[in-house]
Amino acid sequence: MSNVPMNPEQQDAVNTIYGPLLVLAGAGSGKTRVVTQRIVNILEQGVHPSEILGLTFTNKAAGEMKERVRQMTHHNVLICTFHSLGARILRESIQALGYQPGFTIYDEQDVEKIMKLCLSEINPSLKLDSKQFLGMVSNAKNNLLAPDEIDPKTLESDQLLFPEVYKRYQAKMMEYNAVDFDDLLYLTGRLFKLHPEMLEHYQKRWSFLLIDEYQDTNGVQYSIVNNLVSKHHNLCVVGDPDQSIYSWRGANVRNILDFELDYPKAKVVRLEQNYRSRGNILDASNHLIKYNSGRLEKNLWSDRGPGEKIKHYTADTEKSEAQFVAEKIAFHYDKGDVPLKEMAIFYRTNAQSRALEDRFLIHHIPYVIVGGVSFYQRKEVKDILAFLRVVHSGVDFVSFSRTINIPKRGIGDTTIEKIRLGASESGFSLVAYCESLVQGKPLSYPIKLSAKQKEALLSYLSILHELREIGKSCSLKELVKNTIERTGYLQYLKEDPESEQERKENLNGLVSKAMEWELSAENPTLEGFLEELSLKSSLDEADQSKDRVSLMTVHNGKGLEFDVVFLVGMEEDLFPHANSRDSEIAQEEERRLCYVGMTRAREYLYLCDVRQRFLWGTTRLQRPSRFLKEIPSQHIEKIRPSFYAKSPQPMGYREEVSHVDEDDDVEEPFSDEIHAETADIDRLAAGDTVFHQDFGIGVIKQAYQGSSGLMFKVFFTKDSRERTLVAKLARLKKL
């Protein structure tokens, strides 16, 4: 692709270096290439690499761009996410806002603890909804509003406490020297607003700014960007209003739509040639998005030929939907034209991945969930990171309370709360306060502790002390390793033998991450390591070396492309989601989301809907998504269930599958039943521990007569799931 000459519009964008520039980049229009080439051109003008700042929304996008620029110019240019820019600026300058240097970044779980604390302090009897208030705090911060800038008139009657809650929350976060995700932007915005001299400092540092996915910027981000460029106006923003899908996170499409009002001298370039998708896919997407009102009209075209029509399949249940996807994956894979890593399944909600996973496991289809529960969210990893944070900070309450009773020392919630209060009232850090307690020093707010508890505190503190010493003299990797060993964590893991092995492996993974980071970072401090991990999302862990299909939400698919794309769950109330039902604006965002999903596909696009789905606790009858009707039928080919009879079997699944009737209204294979061959079933009964080739060790919960003879319900410990197996086919070994 990089050999193909650029089209005139691309050249125009790439050669416009000074002044404001808006690049309206349709899906697949070669945006990344333009952005990187433009940076190369700026550098060729003699601009120093450190004067350029590129901002993206994901670490992945940032990493890719940075790498491409490096390869082309051998220069390192600062390209990072908005949040890591915030972290970088605050690490240098947060003291101006009254925080200590070396702040901790709290994730959602951490933050919820703080919010609950605040709410119970304000009124313990009132059952206030911490999630709701956190959402409001986030909203306020996204719009750069401080607690005392909240207009009470905008509040509902049940939200009148909000300004007080917000204020208390910020105070508490400051007390623990912690910031939340939104603070990384909000506090940076405040800093620029309250300290013009600081703003000037950063204005001087970066004279060329480039913002990717500008349609998804929110109020704070807008303010930060505009402040930074207000002197030189060398600002290039790239985006596509039709791909704005984060308004619920405060993103404002007006930022991109009004760019020409903000910068009347702005040059506007429209990239409308799509190099990615076949005609049928592209035309269908174009027609769908036309249903939205108030768009910036555009004409995205492709010269890649019409390609295959979009395939639409209506399944009976989510299980047969998964079955269909599995078979189609096998079809393309066996045909040999598409590797697994070039196929993706997109769904609207995370919960939908379950049915697909179950099916893929049975069919031995290698898959990866992109953006599911992150490695760094695992309990054991969070525990060790919390220890490291206490080692590093000593005032961080959430990490303190998380670790103080690991392993179990007999210090429960009540004692923790006493310590928190005592430390807070006497103005000590948590660790310093505990030290005074243990040493029997006089305190302004002493608390009573049993001898046993004092001893427990002492052992905790001595471990901390030890680790701090190690931190001073050893490498980061050694510190992490010692933290795992000396805290007694490995012993603690033995309490749950089921998960012990897996958790140990995850901790080993953490040690190697520490080592990797140490080798790659310019300045490998513990603080930097913790910051990097806080900002790292599960999206960034994807391992491209393995050939496997990707499963992800449509949101996570933004910015990616695949040869084959499946969009599943195309049903009313799911996609578009039920929560958008009574808002025209929200529905248009759902449509954009669908547009984003469709335009990820290069060669083949499959759309699936289901007649009956288990959703929100019950089985519901589903109606096909309106989006299916909005796509012109000439681009769609309906696939009917009889497809099963002719299709090849999925890989690794050559065994018996229930036959399919010739009828249209066929009964599809009951996919809950797992078939395999041989067994010595006579000796098996409920309560027996068994081994299955694919699912590992399990316990038979129930044996009963089913449609295919004797059936077993088996609970497998490996993934904590219960499966129904046909006894005479199940390859079970008694243990």
Add this chain to the structure above:
DNA sequence: CAATCCTGATTTTTT
């Protein structure tokens, strides 16, 4: 006061 067991709610999307 801590640990364990049990119950009841709970799924939109995430840097």
Add this chain to the structure above:
DNA sequence: ATCAGGATTG
């Protein structure tokens, strides 16, 4: 199905 919060027990 999983998890947080509550009640109970030790």
